[in-house]
Amino acid sequence: MAKHDTPLLDQLESGPWPSFVSDLKQQAEVRAKNEANVEFQIPQDVCEDLLGVLELSYKHGRTHWKHGGIVGVFGYGGGVIGRYCDQPQQFPGVAHFHTLRVNQPSGKFYTAEYLRQLCDLWDFRGSGITNMHGSTGDIIFLGTTTPQLEEIFYEMTHKFNQDLGGSGSNLRTPSDCVGAARCEFACYDTHALCYTLTQEYQDELHRPAFPYKFKFKFDGCPNCCVASIARSDLSFIGTWRDEIRIDQEAVQAYIGGEIAPNGGAHSGRDWGPFDIQKEIIDLCPTNCMWMEDNKLMIDNKECNRCMHCINAMPRALRIGEDRGVTILAGAKAPILDGAQMGSLLVPFMKVEEPYDEIKELIENIWDWWMEEGKNRERLGELMKRQGFQKLLEVTGLDPDPRMVMEPRSNPYIFWKEDEVPGGFKRDINDFRKYHQR
Secondary structure: OOOOOOOHHHHHHOOOOOOOHHHHHHHHHHHHHHHHOOOOOOOOOHHHHHHHHHHHHHOOOOOEEOOOOOOOOOOOOOEEEOOOOOOOOOHHHOEEEEEEEEEOOOOOOOOOHHHHHHHHHHHOOOOOOOOOOOOOOEEEEEEEOHHHHHHHHHHHHOOOOOOOOOOOOEEOOOOOHHHHHHHOOOOOOOOOOOOHHHOOOOOHHHHHOOOOOOOOEOOOOOOOOOHHHOOOOOOEEEEEEEOOOHHHHHHHHHHOOOOOHHHHHOOOOOOOOOOOHHHOOOOOOOEEEEOOOOOEEOHHHHHHOOHHHHHHOOOOOOOOOEEEEEEEEEEEEOOOOEEEEEEEEEEEEEHHHHOOHHHHHHHHHHHHHHOOOOOOOOOHHHHHOOOOHHHHHHOOOOOOOOOOOOOOOOOOOOOHHOOOOOOHHHHHHHHHHHHHH
């Protein structure tokens, strides 16, 4: 028998899709059945009271969680998100309901034993509710009490050799794609770079000192499987600067139907014979492909690495061999300002240990942002406020046409005096002489 009536939440179970409400009810039943066998360290009815407080929030049209305040583990300023209910008498099971962020393994490679250890720990000292994964990439432990925080942290670090992730105004947990471990398109070792920067910037990850959050994400290729271009302040996307490799015999095999496109992934539907003109050439966003003398031709200088042709014909087209990374800056979700995609900052950079060039770029950006950024202002908002030219100045990068999305529409160009030989006076005099003639 449910502890709280939840008619509004019950509606969320009525549709055709899986519902988190059903999952919470299932977890509440599991904890109730295990009551005689397991000595839980937090209130037994945590899941039932969570459903109750959520129902009340739906009924009132406002949240019943108070601001978290300061709560955490000794020595760390991040990793724990404090949460308290403003109705502790009515819902004692969630009077405290703190969240812990657990630093996910690089590429999210787990063993079954590791996951069982985490789940056993969380069943014992928390609600048993997890989120795999948060938008940053962390494993999320949802709901425990203040006395259990140090206990959980001790067991994680001493038994599992596992650290907390980032939260608050700090470096958030770096996240990368599966990379070369499983993907033939990876242009650099995402795991090595992600791990190195995670270790290098431990202080920035655990002790908040930034104006707001800062995220790294590492995509091995332009398919962007961790969506770094849309969700990270500094996005690292694998690319190449030579030509796409073409196997003309395999191209003919695709055209002749001997090789199925998209790896044969047709979702159970017969799409008919493969039409390279319709399905590849006409879909190229820069029109850089054509057939000539029964051969596929590519104008590589016009290619923008959309990956469509390579994804559709992986046995005929391969990424280039001169590989590196493209770096974009300033992506964010709509919090203070609207959502922004990353802006191209470095068109191409080789990715080689010990990654000194990348670290220098990161630290120059941080120095500027920490000096000039307002409270709760992301890097992208600072770029928007002070201009991309200022970002180039602080990073020491030379302007590149590939950094520009479109030609300028404003005819007025403003120069700084130190950028013009002879200063403004000479230019103004020349301008007057020209018009006097």
